[in-house]
Amino acid sequence: MTSSTPRSPVRPVEVDRTSPVPLYYQVATRLQELIESGEIGVGARIENEVDLASRLGVSRPTTRRAIQYLVERGMLVRKRGVGTQVVHPKVRRPVELSSLYDDLVAGDRAPRTEVLDIRQMPASDAIAAALEIPAGTEVTWIERLRFAGGEPLALMHNAIPLDVLPLSKEDLAEHGLYELLRRAGHVPRIATQVIGARSATSSEARILDEKRGASLLTMTRTAWEAGGRALEYGSHVYRASRYSFELNLSAG
Amino acid sequence: MTSSTPRSPVRPVEVDRTSPVPLYYQVATRLQELIESGEIGVGARIENEVDLASRLGVSRPTTRRAIQYLVERGMLVRKRGVGTQVVHPKVRRPVELSSLYDDLVAGDRAPRTEVLDIRQMPASDAIAAALEIPAGTEVTWIERLRFAGGEPLALMHNAIPLDVLPLSKEDLAEHGLYELLRRAGHVPRIATQVIGARSATSSEARILDEKRGASLLTMTRTAWEAGGRALEYGSHVYRASRYSFELNLSAG
DNA sequence: GTCAATACTTTGTCATGACAAACTGAAGAA
DNA sequence: TTCTTCAGTTTGTCATGACAAAGTATTGAC
Known part of the structure; x- marks a missing residue:
């Protein structure tokens, strides 16, 4: 049995040498x-x-x-x-480096953000270690509640070095953190994430409109820009009943 | 202030043109x-x-x-x-496509596997959809309990098309699924994963030695080989108290 | 002194040519 | 038949040369 794989000669593809596109x-x-x-x-x-x-x-x-x-x-x-x-008719992108806000906008899920807290403070040891900066460096610490479709979805904590970007409550209410970073010329290029799960504390449950002890997805992330500078450290919890992470992997 | 970036001239690097290494x-x-x-x-x-x-x-x-x-x-x-x-002194590998077993071996955490169930059956609609194969195709369905350091860590369910690989209880007890696949010449190259969380059912809690309602990490995955053929579908639950996913991302 | 134009450095893109290595399939030998 | 050998196909690696584009530093004009 000869398994003659069909040969599809690519139809006339023309290249435009005047275009700036490579x-x-x-x-x-x-x-x-x-x-x-x-x-x-x-x-x-x-x-x-x-x-x-x-x-x-x-x-x-x-x-x-x-x-x-x-x-x-x-x-x-x-x-x-x-x-x-x-081997596959669709692009399988590697795991994308985007913010939850962008994802929700793309998915047409009407995101809204409530800034619960924003302040400047010296980085704690844990935050400094995560950002790979000296302890005590000034960072902006923010606590946000993210809604989608009118329901609370995630409680997010972030630390951003002060010299990366000054942040205001108004900006954060209307835009995603990554969008603000990009707009300021800081493009996140590399990140390490840890995804886990645990039960909600009573205060988390109250804020997220879940029962006490409900399962939450946790995600901590540190993101760096091209120059190697740490841009943000985040520690977030998501309602497991409403959210999950999707990944596409490919092994070389 | 001129920030003169230090210039490190690379020391004599010699290439070996007789070597088969590119x-x-x-x-x-x-x-x-x-x-x-x-x-x-x-x-x-x-x-x-x-x-x-x-x-x-x-x-x-x-x-x-x-x-x-x-x-x-x-x-x-x-x-x-x-x-x-x-920008970074260590290799940041993209998300690796390896099995839990391999990870545990690499981490020296003494993995052990107990095969709870193994049987051949026609694929259900859900499994067939995940594997992108016709419903009713014969698959091997396995249920395994994975231990690390003497403690239960994960309860794993997998479906593997029968024509990909015949599996025996003995093989699965001693080797990771991905190792067996690779050995049979099936190299997983692409996968889609969904990571979520939920509370343990009472039977899951009993098997995993957790309290009822404890948070579990869930992961479902479909993996394909280079030829585009689906190799396995897996639906696993991990004890959130003992396990988390670590990812390294990089954006083009 | 400050700003704009210019020269320089460095990576990005592209062409041409050549040989090597891996796989396939057919021809020939046992 | 069955195995081996060999030729053909296709991707993998590498060299050389050239110009373009983006950023930096210097120079010159005002």
Whole structure:
């Protein structure tokens, strides 16, 4: 039984050399469209690099880079001596580095934020350690209650070094923390998170409109920007009945 | 005040052209060692690509690839017109795709597995949907209790398509599921996970040696191999008092 | 002294060419 | 038939060369 994998010759993909968009990215985007639309089905092998490159009028390294881009996103798989195959029709992004607020906006869940507390104070040892800064450095400490669809969803505590960003209660009520960070030119690039669970204390239960002892998801996170500077430390609790974390992983 | 970033000229890095290890990987590994050992400190800029390449006797693309490798791992950051800077002394791996068993072995926590149930059955609608296979396809359904350090840690349910791997109770008692998959030539490459929390049912509490209503971490996962075939669906509960998930994220 | 224009440095993108390594499948030998 | 060998295909690695774009530092004008 010869399992002849269907060969889908990629239809005329044109590259625009006048565009400021890099060629490899143009090629990758076009390939992604063809795969997402189903014109190149799962299991199909795409044209080999050399032919594809010559037909598109670009060099092989450029083609390789485009394919590599999709391989890293989990859509394609390459095998030496065999070819490149479509394994998944959708982009599997790695775990995204975004704020809860952004996620809720994207999901159309009408987020609202109530700032319960905001103050400046020297970092405690625990916070300083998490942010990898000297103990006693001035940070802004905030406590926020996040609502979605009119219901409380999460109780969030954050520490942000004062020299990163001055924060006001008004800004925080209307925007997500990550949006404010980005707007100030601080782009979070690396983060470590720990996700756990525990039972709600009575005060947490009261604030979150849960019963005492209800299960909560806990998440602590430290985020750094490109320059290696710590941007924020967060310690949050989510109502497990209303929220869960979704992750897409891919192993090299 | 001129903040002159210290310039650490990389010491003689030699590449071995007789080795089967790719040159870019040799360079990356050597750089990584220098950074992890602290010889190139955090904040320091490394030599520019052109000089580094000529001094190592390799081409610039090879050097770039080595640097790119470390950028993707979160150790280095590049800026056009500026240079390449060390931002973190340790490798920040993306979320790893490994089994709990492997993690416990690596952490020296003496894992032990008790297979509570193992049977073959047609996939239910929910399982078939998760695995993206036709409903009714034969799967192996297993229920395992995982111990660490002599204490129960997690109650795990898995479904594995029968044509992926025949499983025996003995194998599962002595090896992690992912180890068995790998040994059979099925390498998990992509997975989607959902992490949540809830209170333990009375039977779960009894099995896990927790009080009734104790908080449990829940994780459901579907994993696919390179070819796009679904390998396993898992639905697990962990004692929140003994376990949490750690993630390292990096945003492009 | 302050600001704008210019030169320089460094990474980003792209082309061309070459050989190596892994896999497939067909032809040939036992 | 069954195994081995070999040729062909396809991706993996590497070199060389060139120009573009972004940021930094210097110079010069006012």
